[in-house]
Amino acid sequence: MLTLICCLALPNLARAQTDQAVYTDALVNGWQNWSWATVNLGNTTPVQSGTDSISVSAGPYQALYLHQTAFDSTPYAALVFWIDGGASGGQLLQVQATLNGAAQTVVTIPALAANTWQQVTIPLSSLGVQNQPDLDGFWIQDRSGTTQPAFFVDSITFTAQPPPSVVNVTVNAAQPVRIVDARHFAVNTAVWDADFDTSNTINLLTSMGAQALRFPGGSLSDDYHWATNTTDSNTWQWATSFDQFAQVATTVGAQAFITANYGSGTPAEAASWVQESNVTHHYGFKYWEIGNECYGSWETDTNTVAHDPYTYAQRFQQYYTQMKAVDPAIKIGAVAITGEDSYANNTNHPVVNPRTGQTHNGWTPVMLATMHSLGVTPDFLIYHRYAQAPGAESDAGLLLSNGTWSTDAADLRQQLKDYLDAAAPNVELDCTENNSVYTNPGKQTTSLVNGLFLADSICAAMNTEFNAVAWWDLRNGQETTNNNSSSLYGWRQYGDYGVVDSVDPAGPADTYPTWYVDRLLQHFARGGDQLVSSTSDYPLVSVCAAERTNGGLTLLIVNKSPNTAFNTNITISGGSPGSTGTLYSYGIPQDNAAESGVGSADIATSPITGLSTNFSYNFPAYSANVIAFGTGASPSPTPTATSTSTITSTITATRTASPTATASRTPTATATSTRTATPTATGTSTSTPTASQTLTATATATHTATPTTTMSVTASLAFGNVAIGQTLAKNLTVDNRGAVHPLVI
Structure with a gap:
């Protein structure tokens, strides 16, 4: 059994990845409500911050369940939320996170205090989901097996890990991966x-x-x-x-x-x-x-x-x-x-x-x-x-x-x-x-x-x-x-x-x-080049390496952090790339220039020196970068004619090649999903907070208290009849993935 302290806040640390907000007056960043308890995402009192909180009325083993498309949890340190026991308090709850839909380690929360907002911070390691590629949700669940009085949750966030002082990229130019x-x-x-x-x-x-x-x-x-x-x-x-x-x-x-x-x-x-x-x-x-x-x-x-x-x-x-x-x-x-x-x-x-x-x-x-x-x-x-x-x-x-x-x-x-x-x-x-x-x-x-x-x-x-x-x-x-x-x-x-x-x-x-x-990307590789082995030790910096057909080495490095420039140490084996090259980059400055009209929106190109088999470079936040080693840099692609068939038989079919439709855009399609246990309640409380506290929670390796409400999720696409978008001819539209439907207005 592991004991952890849920503290008021994590220390103020520089963050490579911003915190991922889950709920701030509403669900954000793509998080969805898959609860099998009665919840109201727009509850107006009590609130910890802003204008709204989530009220939860849970029957035996029911839960507030929030779901997201599976994502890599490596950049995140902890799940943090505020919780209030409402007028009566005393609710017995537990927290579990899910990896690709599978529930992981149970973390129990002490009985909630009445009319008191308490911040709960649970390290992802305690939830069993740290450094995993497929974190896709979590729930806050009744563990008493009885119907609970309403409780309230607010300001839910996944806090970010501090950035590494150095990101290490390794390239083995002598280890081929495949032909591009x-x-x-x-x-x-x-x-x-x-x-x-x-x-x-x-x-x-x-x-x-x-x-x-x-x-x-x-x-x-x-x-x-x-x-x-x-x-x-x-x-x-x-x-x-x-x-x-x-x-x-x-x-x-x-x-x-x-x-x-x-x-x-x-x-x-x-x-x-x-x-x-x-x-x-x-x-x-x-x-x-x-x-x-x-x-x-x-x-x-x-x-x-x-x-x-x-x-x-x-x-x-x-x-x-x-x-x-x-x-x-x-x-x-x-x-x-x-x-x-x-x-x-x-x-x-x-x-x-x-x-x-x-x-x-x-x-x-x-x-x-x-x-x-x-x-x-x-x-x-x-x-x-x-x-x-x-x-x-x-x-x-x-x-x-x-x-x-x-x-x-x-x-x-x-x-x-x-x-x-x-x-x-x-x-x-x-x-x-x-x-x-x-x-x-x-x-x-x-x-x-x-x-x-x-x-x-x-x-x-x-x-x-x-x-x-x-x-x-x-x-x-x-x-x-x-x-x-x-x-x-x-x-x-x-x-x-x-x-x-x-x-x-x-x-x-x-x-x-x-x-x-x-x-x-044409400065990185084209068809026929050789992809070679490359790795990064941090998920917010990705790397690919290629040997061009002219023998030059190129690196593609993407910084996926919105706010941190990473000091990246690059080690190259299996070749001697030289000390100079060309840096091609696209990122925030170019995107801003496209908006403002000031500066160049095109790819930035500059010479780069100090290269070797071991060198460091600081890659800006939100940027895609290509380093082409050598004085000749990477060649621009030359279009090549498509190969032709040598078969010589003929056909008799004829057709008209002159189009008359003038489609220039496509309307939206709709998507629907169906599942059981859809939340419908709007429970509220008029109690007000009287104090703020910390909580001590307990993580256990066994999965206790399984839900008694079965929830099945079936996602389906339904390209619907939509009024927005372009009328192609009379009463037809084409949706944004190419299906044609009658236009409904």
Whole structure:
């Protein structure tokens, strides 16, 4: 048994990471109420500070439960909150934190005093969640087994650890990790982009160093007909046709991912698209996806059994056979998701994992097992990764979320091994959508934080077997009504999935930090370079290292602290990088310049001296930095022509290539989640505090007093009919991930 003292406050320490507020008159930083007690988040009396507190009326073993998207707890020291026993006091409570939903060590709190605010400080080590990658919540729970009088909680915070005096980065230039793939620097493009086939876009894509493009755009792919450039039954055409996309892609020398229509299309339609692309026009587009997120109810799916992995696998075989008959050189990908029980949309075709003996109905196991029985093997798995849910955005959480790229890669690879057996090693992993939030983009998407996230995400993915990271997307449209909380960094009071807006020509404020950081990355690595081993001993400083094809060494270092410049000691082995180089950086000064119009919003470039196999550098807060060793620095990328197919047969299909729709932005989509034990009560108290005290709490390793109310959580996306956003034609809108819906006003 461990005894701890809950003190009035932690000592005043310099902090590398700011404290993460959980509740300050309301839930902030993406925290959500998942309680199974009766709570009121807007209680007006008593309050410890501000205008509101949380009132909690708990039955036997019920709890105030606050949840967040899983984040790395390493930068945080303690959970701190104020609590008041109300008019009667005497409540017996305990605290537990959760790692990926699993409750950890119980910490008991002494009986609460009546009408007294007391501050409780519990070190994360006592809760069993210190230095963990997946802290996702905590609860304050009745431990008496009886109905408790109302108590009150206020000013909830995770306090930050003090910064290290030195962050240590090590690089082993002689230890290769992998060859960098050009598709690590990819961006989604879309048929609704009326400015796509222009010199402006070509210049933007070239300047940012885009090496791969995806088309025709998200969920819209599952009801898009390439030959007419239309969506299902509509008669108007989209702003950008396939030939216009191809013209831009080949001009900038980018590879391409093309998403064939699974939801309302046919294998023959997809095969004719391959014919048009690679035989008639010799575009040589190599990567073809069968559908977009087909496991999701938000996707168009006209099959008898919709969103069914068994049906998908059977039809995938037909697509695969007919498309490869046209061009055997293409690679065809299948939609997948992590987790063997994810999107178990029905139980029609359960499969048994031959390694574990467990039965699963999830999308990926059923799909892969069915493919195995049919003797068809996809060339790659298609994975989409969004770090956060709308309304649950947290800057700190976002910047600490990329540690799970390796977990995702391992999950998908294990499922391939389990269900495809000998064919598994031949299947590569590609992420063809990546961004911060899966729908309803708020101000975080256009902030410096999302730019840093982009760099860190690509860096993390490169260190796994993922061969592509395609950012969602080039242009999408500004949305002003989503999460613009003051708890999020950034001055743009709107969200936008795009890296640029539609202004032509684009000024500094029209190109978002994600575009500038993409531009920065071309000084770090391009396809064909060698990623080498690198590590950081502190999670707020991430590092990637590469040996360029010209022999030069480069380092990408991201400082994820909003307020601390880190003194970083860099040790390099396995090579002699030289004493001089070039520093490329993007951060707060450039972001501020874009807002004010004063100074340069572009990447800062300066010579750097004093380099060696062991040197120190102070990296500014919230910055992405590339050090290119050597007098020649890192070469600018040279666009290369996309390889072409040598097949010479022709097709007879014709189509109209001139779009008539003028889409320039996309409206929001809605997301819903359902769960039991939703809080509905508004209990209040009129008592007032009379004193402040400290509490002594006890941590125990056993999990006592399990909840008697069962809570199940099922998150689902529902791309709804929304009135905001752009009318594309008559009564249609396209949502912010590409699905088309009737417009409701």
